[in-house]
Amino acid sequence: MATLTEAPPPLSPTAPTQKPPRKRGRLTPYWLLLPGLLWLVVFFALPMIYQASTSVQTGSLEQGYKVTWHLATYWDALSAYWPQFLRSVLYAGAATVLCLALGYPLAYLIAFRAGRWRNLIMILVIAPFFTSFLIRTLAWKTILADGGPVVGALNTLHVLDVTSWLGWTAGDRVLATPLAVVCGLTYNFLPFMILPLYSSLERIDGRLHEAAGDLYARPSTVFRKVTFPLSMPGVVSGTLLTFIPASGDYVNAELLGSTDTRMIGNVIQTQFLRVLDYPTAAALSFILMAAILFMVTFYIRRSGTEDLV
Amino acid sequence: MKTNDSGSGDVRLTGISKTYGSFTAVHPLDLTVPQGSFFALLGASGCGKTTTLRMIAGLEEPSSGTVHLGDLDVTALPPYKRPVNTVFQSYALFPHLDIFENVAFGLRRRGIKSVKKQVEDMLELVQLGEQARKKPHQLSGGQQQRVAVARALINHPKVLLLDEPLGALDLKLRRQMQLELKRIQTEVGITFVHVTHDQEEAMTMADTVAVMNAGRVEQLGSPADLYENPHTTFVANFLGTSNLIEAEVDSRSGGDIVLKAGGGKLVLPEARCSAPTTTGGKVLVGVRPEKISLSHADDAGEIPEGRNRITGKIADSSFIGVSTQYVIDSSVCPEFEVYAQNIDRDARLVPGADVVLHWSPAHTFGLDAAQDIDAGIQEETAV
Numbered sequence: 193m194a195t196l197t198e199a200p201p202p203l204s205p206t207a208p209t210q211k212p213p214r215k216r217g218r219l220t221p222y223w224l225l226l227p228g229l230l231w232l233v234v235f236f237a238l239p240m241i242y243q244a245s246t247s248v249q250t251g252s253l254e255q256g257y258k259v260t261w262h263l264a265t266y267w268d269a270l271s272a273y274w275p276q277f278l279r280s281v282l283y284a285g286a287a288t289v290l291c292l293a294l295g296y297p298l299a300y301l302i303a304f305r306a307g308r309w310r311n312l313i314m315i316l317v318i319a320p321f322f323t324s325f326l327i328r329t330l331a332w333k334t335i336l337a338d339g340g341p342v343v344g345a346l347n348t349l350h351v352l353d354v355t356s357w358l359g360w361t362a363g364d365r366v367l368a369t370p371l372a373v374v375c376g377l378t379y380n381f382l383p384f385m386i387l388p389l390y391s392s393l394e395r396i397d398g399r400l401h402e403a404a405g406d407l408y409a410r411p412s413t414v415f416r417k418v419t420f421p422l423s424m425p426g427v428v429s430g431t432l433l434t435f436i437p438a439s440g441d442y443v444n445a446e447l448l449g450s451t452d453t454r455m456i457g458n459v460i461q462t463q464f465l466r467v468l469d470y471p472t473a474a475a476l477s478f479i480l481m482a483a484i485l486f487m488v489t490f491y492i493r494r495s496g497t498e499d500l501v
Numbered sequence: 502m503k504t505n506d507s508g509s510g511d512v513r514l515t516g517i518s519k520t521y522g523s524f525t526a527v528h529p530l531d532l533t534v535p536q537g538s539f540f541a542l543l544g545a546s547g548c549g550k551t552t553t554l555r556m557i558a559g560l561e562e563p564s565s566g567t568v569h570l571g572d573l574d575v576t577a578l579p580p581y582k583r584p585v586n587t588v589f590q591s592y593a594l595f596p597h598l599d600i601f602e603n604v605a606f607g608l609r610r611r612g613i614k615s616v617k618k619q620v621e622d623m624l625e626l627v628q629l630g631e632q633a634r635k636k637p638h639q640l641s642g643g644q645q646q647r648v649a650v651a652r653a654l655i656n657h658p659k660v661l662l663l664d665e666p667l668g669a670l671d672l673k674l675r676r677q678m679q680l681e682l683k684r685i686q687t688e689v690g691i692t693f694v695h696v697t698h699d700q701e702e703a704m705t706m707a708d709t710v711a712v713m714n715a716g717r718v719e720q721l722g723s724p725a726d727l728y729e730n731p732h733t734t735f736v737a738n739f740l741g742t743s744n745l746i747e748a749e750v751d752s753r754s755g756g757d758i759v760l761k762a763g764g765g766k767l768v769l770p771e772a773r774c775s776a777p778t779t780t781g782g783k784v785l786v787g788v789r790p791e792k793i794s795l796s797h798a799d800d801a802g803e804i805p806e807g808r809n810r811i812t813g814k815i816a817d818s819s820f821i822g823v824s825t826q827y828v829i830d831s832s833v834c835p836e837f838e839v840y841a842q843n844i845d846r847d848a849r850l851v852p853g854a855d856v857v858l859h860w861s862p863a864h865t866f867g868l869d870a871a872q873d874i875d876a877g878i879q880e881e882t883a884v
Binding site for chain 2: 397399400402403404405406407408409410413417418421422
């Protein structure tokens with residue numbers, strides 16, 4: 193020990209002066225994290241805590257709400273509004289499946305076949321974002337209007353007979369039916385499906401397709417055995433980005449639906465803004481969150497994409 | 502060696518060409534690769550060698566001409582219907598499948614159910630039995646390369662196509678894999694068509710080498726034949742190093758041509774001249790650096806008669822270990838290269854010394870003087 197302390201005397205005076213800048217350097221990443229962390233605390237963590245406490249309060253608007261740990265609110269909310277929960281999952285699920293069916297071929301086309309049209313098609317996919325969500329949904333109200341050309345055409349083709357029989361439409365109407373709501377959801381969330389699909393398809397090395405073809409895989413097999421499995425990360429993130437917001441959405445059901453197509457988003461909105469029953473609204477929000485979290489975890493486990501991402 | 506019905510494994514390209522718009526990647530080309538041979542397409546990048554390979558694989562559609570595998574015309578067949586497999590440049594292993602499934606891919610696509618035994622045997626052949634359940638990204642470059650070879654070979658293709666398969670490996674591993682591939686080829690007896698830009702690689706591995714330049718085959722032959730008897734300046738410079746001298750045809754005697762160059766006379770056997778020779782016409786005379794002997798000017802009298810000789814001054818010398826490389830400033834060529842084996846080193850041979858270069862006429866070759874004398878000289882020789 194003694195020899196060690198003796199050995200580097202010329203270095204020791206400079207060592208302490210070098211230390212402070214190194215320490216500050218080590219803290220820099222945390223300082224850079226701070227704005228983001230603050231943002232999360234103020235706009236995510238605090239509202240969550242506030243909502244959580246609201247959901248276990250009792251009282252009335254006139255007398256004020258107090259935290260009484262009244263957990264029965266959750267049970268009451270669930271038993272009163274389970275049909276809307278179920279409907280939300282069904283509509284969002286249907287819209288997600290439709291988005292995947294429409295979006296996959298388009299993303300495939302952009303990634304592999306579009307050539308110099310690629311950027312133009314990408315702009316067309318994103319273009320609807322330049323107008324407001326509400327305006328776009330209202331436009332669908334006009335498109336699907338009673339007696340409009342779309343409804344007329346579907347009627348002549350007897351498509352409406354089939355969809356009415358399935359319970360998706362009612363009589364000669366498309367507007368204010370489940371079909372209209374699912375169509376609206378599909379339309380509004382389609383870009384969220386296409387973009388992740390495109391980015392994961394575009395990353396696939398073209399030589400893998402050649403290699404599969406070289407190894408006796410016909411084009412359909414190349415897709416089944418190589419392209420699709422390798423695009424799974426895009427499929428998973430696309431379906432999540434579509435399903436999660438779609439299941440909490442209330443605008444489409446509000447503008448394109450009827451009282452029979454109310455989703456859980458509509459219930460929460462009504463509870464918060466019209467009935468002013470804050471505990472029930474907060475409890476519903478938490479149930480929705482938990483349900484989505486549960487489904488998403490299950491889905492990611494099942495699709496086994498952890499080692500692909 | 503396994504030979505199927507004889508001659509049915511030949512690859513025959515007839516008038517095959519490829520154009521992209523106004524650019525011609527491959528000029529109409531006739532080529533026959535005999536069954537069971539190790540054939541190399543050698544050339545610098547962009548010479549059309551990979552395009553030729555891809556046309557055999559079916560990954561590129563020829564603009565004209567036909568591809569035959571034995572008696573079968575495969576020109577119109579898509580890749581998945583051709584009895585041909587490729588080892589891709591960057592291996593193109595399927596990242597979502599493990600090594601076993603990568604190797605089994607081709608067998609499964611052809612509906613073969615019990616693949617286990619075959620895949621295990623093949624992994625054993627490329628010494629990867631232990632790695633079967635790993636994913637490609639968990640293997641080293643050399644191992645991935647062997648998986649790519651195994652994945653192609655397991656299908657017993659009529660022809661195995663290799664597109665710069667060793668390009669991504671470091672020098673030591675590349676030398677090792679060259680021998681490995683050669684061993685596998687001898688073991689399985691399948692026709693290999695190997696594309697490379699590395700002349701040493703082509704010469705080490707292949708029975709026959711086709712040197713390609715600007716979409717054309719410059720010369721085809723065994724490595725030794727190409728090296729000793731190049732027919733174009735491109736081949737002379739691209740394969741190893743050549744000293745090329747401009748000379749004038751003076752006279753003929755017997756089977757030899759006598760040439761005038763820089764005041765002296767050189768003898769070139771007529772059989773080793775690929776250019777037309779008319780008296781007074783120009784010819785490029787070539788000789789490989791290791792064929793030349795170097796004598797100090799004081800010993801000029803001891804040089805045997807009948808050897809070609811040139812005088813000069815040593816401009817530079819570098820000791821490489823097995824040999825010493827000299828650059829000689831001579832009257833006919835300012836940078837004449839000579840590689841001398843380090844057997845008896847003459848202490849007088851230092852930069853500035855006057856020397857006589859001499860070599861046997863049998864090691865001289867003659868080329869058409871109308872060509873670019875510098876064609877095929879590589880910028881980076883240390884590939």
